[in-house]
Amino acid sequence: DIQMTQSPSSLSASVGDRVIITCRASQSISSYLNWYQQKPGKAPNLLIYGASSLQSGVPSRFSGSGSGTDFTLTISSLQPEDFATYYCQKSNSNPWTFGQGTKVEIK
Amino acid sequence: QVQLVQSGAEVKKPGASVKVSCKASAYTFTSYYLHWVRQAPGQGLEWMGVTNPSSGATSYAQKFQGRVTMARDTSTSTLYMELSSLRSEDTAIYYCAREGGGIAARLRTLDYWGQGTLVTVSS
Numbered sequence: 001d002i003q004m005t006q007s008p009s010s011l012s013a014s015v016g017d018r019v020i021i022t023c024r025a026s027q028s029i030s031s032y033l034n035w036y037q038q039k040p041g042k043a044p045n046l047l048i049y050g051a052s053s054l055q056s057g058v059p060s061r062f063s064g065s066g067s068g069t070d071f072t073l074t075i076s077s078l079q080p081e082d083f084a085t086y087y088c089q090k091s092n093s094n095p096w097t098f099g100q101g102t103k104v105e106i107k
Numbered sequence: 108q109v110q111l112v113q114s115g116a117e118v119k120k121p122g123a124s125v126k127v128s129c130k131a132s133a134y135t136f137t138s139y140y141l142h143w144v145r146q147a148p149g150q151g152l153e154w155m156g157v158t159n160p161s162s163g164a165t166s167y168a169q170k171f172q173g174r175v176t177m178a179r180d181t182s183t184s185t186l187y188m189e190l191s192s193l194r195s196e197d198t199a200i201y202y203c204a205r206e207g208g209g210i211a212a213r214l215r216t217l218d219y220w221g222q223g224t225l226v227t228v229s230s
Contacts, residue, residue, distance in 0.1 A: 003168075034216045036152075043202055043223055044144075044152065049216035088154055091215035095168040096142070098152040 002013045004090055006099035012107040021102045023088035028068045032092035035064055035073045038101075039084045047071065047086075056069040078104070109133045111203050118227045124191040127224045131201030136184035137161040140206040142217060143177060143188045145199040153199075158186060161210060193228045200225050213219035 003026040023033065029050040036044035046055045048064035050064050051071055061076040075082055083106055088099040114128040129141065136168045141154040156167035158177045176189045186203055200223040208214030 032215055036217075038152075043204075043220035045215070045220075046147075046207075046216060046218050049207065049214055049218075055216075055218065089152075089154075089217075094157065094166050096154040098144075098154065101151045 001095055002029060002090055002092075002097060004088055004097050004099040006086075006088055006102050008102060008104040010102065010105060012105045013078050013082055014107045015078055017078045017107075019078050019082075019104060021073045021086055021088075021104075023066075023073070023099050024073045024092055027070075028088045029090045029092040031067045032090060033064070033066065033071045034089045034091055035062075036087045036089065037082075037084045038087065044087065075104075109205065109219045111205060111219055113201075113203060113221040113224045116225040116227070118229065119193050121194055121228055121230055123193050123228075124189055125193060125226050126187055126189040127201050127203075127226070129186040129188070129221050131184045131186070131205070134205075136179075137181055138209050138211075140207060140210060140213070141179075141186045142174075142204045144202045144217070145205055146202070146223075147196070148198040150199075155188070155201075157206070159210060160186065190226075193226075195228050198226065198228045 005024045033051045035048040038044040052064045063074045078090045085101045111131045112130045137160045142157045158165050160179045178187045202223045203221040204217035205219040207216050207218035
């Protein structure tokens with residue numbers, strides 16, 4: 001199975017900071033890469049699909065890029081409501097494996 | 108608006124089975140794949156499998172093969188996930204999630220999620 005590795009596992013940032021989270025696949029997954037945000041006690045929320053398509057209703061400060069094996073999620077200006085855990089997920093073929101998550105904390 | 112409403116929390120003994128339901132509303136149930144994802148306490152997300160509600164066809168993660176059964180009832184727009192031979196490591200929140208785009212035009216992403224069902228396995 002293809003493994004998904006996120007980095008960093010956690011980070012501390014301040015409101016207004018630019019934040020970049022990376023996700024690497026152990027084999028090429030083309031652009032079949034999704035990003036989700038999860039807050040404590042809540043279900044995950046879709047942010048980005050197809051590596052770079054912004055889900056409807058998601059603020060434009062979130063963006064995704066990459067293809068093949070290397071992907072990034074960028075938050076251009078971190079807002080208080082963005083402190084959460086972020087997961088990447090591959091969806092080119094079963095199993096739809098998730099990365100281990102990146103926790104974004106307040107600095 | 109699209110909703111996936113799951114059944115309530117369960118407490119089971121090791122070796123038992125659990126059946127979690129996921130009732131869909133506000134869209135055509137048979138037109139979108141449905142997936143199951145679980146999350147152990149304090150841990151990450153783990154994909155379990157997917158069902159085509161139109162045909163009933165399923166695909167399971169290898170880890171759960173032989174222990175999981177995913178089924179649907181089209182008359183009630185409800186998806187079910189049954190996990191057998193439970194062990195303590197199965198203690199988790201189980202989520203159902205809809206795949207976006209529809210069966211005919213898959214977007215291969217999970218755009219709507221249920222609220223989650225906590226399953227606790229304890230003697």
